[in-house]
Amino acid sequence: MHIEYDRENDVAYVSLVEHIADGAAVRQVTVETPGGGADLNLDFDEAGLLLGIEVVGAHAGLPEELLLPAPHPDR
Template identity: 65%
Template sequence: MHIEYDRENDTAYVSFVARIADGAAVRQVAVDGVAPEAEVMLDLDAAGRMLGIEVIGARRVLPAELLDGAPSVS
């Protein structure tokens, strides 16, 4: 598992594979029931396996210590 955090845009990405190849994520599924100020999307491959999770508004729904320790992409 790998976590990256874009501090400027408050967006986190949690990947479950070492590298997601271009075009491997063929479907995104929105997760309902998350805080109103945040969006969570699941990235799935063609077989329905979860490759990663994108979290927009990450500070609203993820622990600060997780984000503070994550490498920054901004």
């Protein structure tokens, strides 16, 4: 598992696999967190396996201890 966090946009991505190839995520399901503070975009592959989770509004949807050490996606 790997977490990247874009502080400027408050968006985190939690990869559940080592590498997600371009085009591998063929289905996305969006879920709103209880209380509506964040949206979770679940990325699935063709076989239905969960590859990763994009968290829009990460401060409302993830614990701070996960976000603080997370690298920015451009680094």
